[in-house]
Structures are given as structure tokens and as C-alpha cells.
Amino acid sequence: ANGGITVGVLPFRKIxxxxxxxxxxxxxGHIYPIYLNAKLGVxxxxxxxYMPALAVGSFDLGTSYAxxxxxxxxxxxxxxAKNIWKLGRFSAGYxxxxxxxxxxxxxxxxKDASGVLLSWDRTITEISDKFWLAVDYMGAKNSYGxxxxxxxxxxxxxxxxxxxxxxxxxxxxxxxxATVQVDLNLPAIQDWFGHGEKK
Numbered sequence: 001a002n003g004g005i006t007v008g009v010l011p012f013r014k015i016x017x018x019x020x021x022x023x024x025x026x027x028x029g030h031i032y033p034i035y036l037n038a039k040l041g042v043x044x045x046x047x048x049x050y051m052p053a054l055a056v057g058s059f060d061l062g063t064s065y066a067x068x069x070x071x072x073x074x075x076x077x078x079x080x081a082k083n084i085w086k087l088g089r090f091s092a093g094y095x096x097x098x099x100x101x102x103x104x105x106x107x108x109x110x111k112d113a114s115g116v117l118l119s120w121d122r123t124i125t126e127i128s129d130k131f132w133l134a135v136d137y138m139g140a141k142n143s144y145g146x147x148x149x150x151x152x153x154x155x156x157x158x159x160x161x162x163x164x165x166x167x168x169x170x171x172x173x174x175x176x177x178a179t180v181q182v183d184l185n186l187p188a189i190q191d192w193f194g195h196g197e198k199k
Contacts, residue, residue: 032064088122102142115139145169158185
């Protein structure tokens, strides 16, 4: 099982920064399972009308650099996203990671540490405001490169249940996977003490 927590650390409306920590048992035996992540983002229309959303970030920042036990995948990415009418939100970007770990296993472990990022997501209001679908593509034939499909149902505005399915680009080395996830949004710490700013 994997788990994590992400916290927003900036009090601004036009720019946000999230930092987080994940427990991911990628290597058998629970060896160095802690990974860090961070994302800096600007929402749509933040500074002018029709402005797309922008984000840069890193994830799977591992805690071991020891040869043979490396977990520093260190994937850094940039994204641009825009909601288009009723079609949903479209995103495009690029990523690059540690080329010592991100390799093509089907091609004599040739370095393959970067690729495109493409995605679409939309709340399916025709069915319910609580139902959301997404399709995501991560390029390259490393252990992350895949075409993924997912859906979420919001049990409450702050709790959702997510199901996903992944088809890896290197289908000779990696079998398809299914994931189940529960996301919980917690109130800001200042709100716990009654000092939250009313919006």
C-alpha cells in the first residue's frame, strides 16, 4: 500500500506551492520508502483573461543515492493546462528524471528518462457533479511511461474515491496495473483554531 500527505504552504490566491511526502514501497523489503514532492502553480485567468494554468514541480524525490539502492528518480516537470468550453481541461507538458534509473528495460536498459505529458479531465456533470474522469499519457518506455485511465467519485466535497488503470508503454516489461485511492482534503491548520480568513 502507498500513502502520502500534501500541504499548501503559500497564502496567495494567484500562486500556490504544495509540498508533500509519500510512502511508496517501490523496492521489496521496505528499503528507503520515503519520497518527497513539490509543485508550484498558477491557476487559470490569474493575471489576465484566458490565461492558461501553469505548473512546475518534482515528484519521487528519493532519499537514497547509494549505488544499487538508489531511489532518487527525481522527476521534474512543467505543465500548461486550459479548460475549453464544455470539453474539459486539456494539459500538455514535459518531464525529465534520473537517467540512471529511468531506462528502457526492453532495450538493454538504454537511458529513457524524459518525455511528453498529455492529459484530459472533466467533471461529468451530465451524470453527476460528483463524478470525474481523466485520461493521462506519460511518454517514454521507462517504468513510468504509460497511458492511464481514471475516474473519481466525490463522497463529500473533501473526500473522493478514485479508480485507475495503467497500460505501460513498455508492455513487454511491465504488466497493466489497477489502482484504488482515497483522497481526503483536511481543513487548513489556521481554521482548526478559528483564525481562518473568511472568503
